[in-house]
Amino acid sequence: MSPEPDQEPHDDQQEISASQASHVLNSFTQFLTICIHNILFYRSIYPAQTFLTSRAYNLPVHQSRHPKVCSWIRDAVDAVKAQLILGVVERIAVVIHDKQAKVMERWMFDVANFPAWEGYKEVKGPRTIEEEEIAEGEAANTDGSTEGKVNWANVDEQLRATVRKLAYTGEKMTPLPEGCTFTIAVELRDEGAAPIGHPQPWIPTQSNLQPKNKDKQTSGEDVGGAKTTPLRMVEAGPLFFECWVEEGKAKEKSPTSNQ
Template identity: 50%
Template sequence: MDPGPSVPAAQASHLLSSFTTFLTLTLHTLLYHRGLYPATTFLTARALNLPVHQSRHPGLCTWINDAVSSVAAQLRKGTVRRIAIVMHAAKTFDVLERWVFDVETFPVGWGDREERNYNPVLVEGVDEEGGVNWTDVNEALRGALRRISHAAEMLSALPEGSTFTLAVELRDGASAPIGVTSATLDTLPTKPSTTNRHLFESRFGHWRPEHNANPLCPSWSSLL
């Protein structure tokens, strides 16, 4: 396994928080713009100084947060090569789209603790200890999210009933998490055996707008 560069633990932990926030925003953005759920089931907020769309369904928010936490655990170990948000056909699970993030050059060490109260969106300037320019980091993430949003809007609509999953490709030599098969992004088109995807379909596949009365997800008010 060829790990990425090493950075001071405190700065690495902050960078991981920044990226996982970005990944969460990206998931909500793609679900909205690719029409996997009705537009009326999303609210509009601001994050990274951009207008963003957030699902209001608590179950979907929980799924996304759990999935991103699982990815973060692997990133913290330095085992991830690529992350993909994959759109699947409703019944065949054929791959319709992949939104791939190459993270092979990410640091191998992200620090030993999670910065749960750290909000990277509110950090600006240069970190004197590690030399991290948080303004540049936030601008890069903002630009990436803006490009993803624009690209997703321009694509033709997905077939009705399409679903999605979050996939991770590990670095060479990295062991798969316990209970997870060693499928890679290259084998994903042939009905990937991801229990998370099937669980997601059974919970949310037939969700309809009339469920709008459900309580809202925790909002991104801290990112406004």
């Protein structure tokens, strides 16, 4: 589904050049992928021996070795990316359920202040040094200054700090009951159109996980959780988003948490 030709960017969004948009969006989706794998590891959704240890942002990170898990996460992040390009996403959630489908935790990424991807053109694969120099030149102001350039070192440092805080928080939280599973959800802006069509990558969430909007005055009972732990606010160039984790009311009542 494509946006209307005369659609205006969200009030809180900032416009960036097409040459920067691809790199910024790819940086975020890579970061999101790393976070999802780390959440699965530190919350013991799958056995630790099914993960391999790698490095990202000069940090040790964990990645599932199971091909189907990796494929599912990759497809889910691609579906999120498609909605980010349209500018309709308010928040992204990694939701953990127990065997009875009760919400245990929601790992939240608030992207309401993301830049508008006007003129976005995807660049597949890593850029060469020459391509990076061209992109930086295009990002500079017409008077030759570099005010419009993105400080990628600062972006990577902010993302690095967020991954480290997420790992620390996930490791220290109370254990989850056995047999938990997870899914990925997006909360749309009020003006955002639902991603419907064929094939259908998204399905509506249950009412208990739907936030309030212009047609619904109250949030679902599991939105917000019983306890919220802030992770980090990222503010680096055109990237501005917040992360936190919500622990569900059902988790407080589970025997594992009471231990």
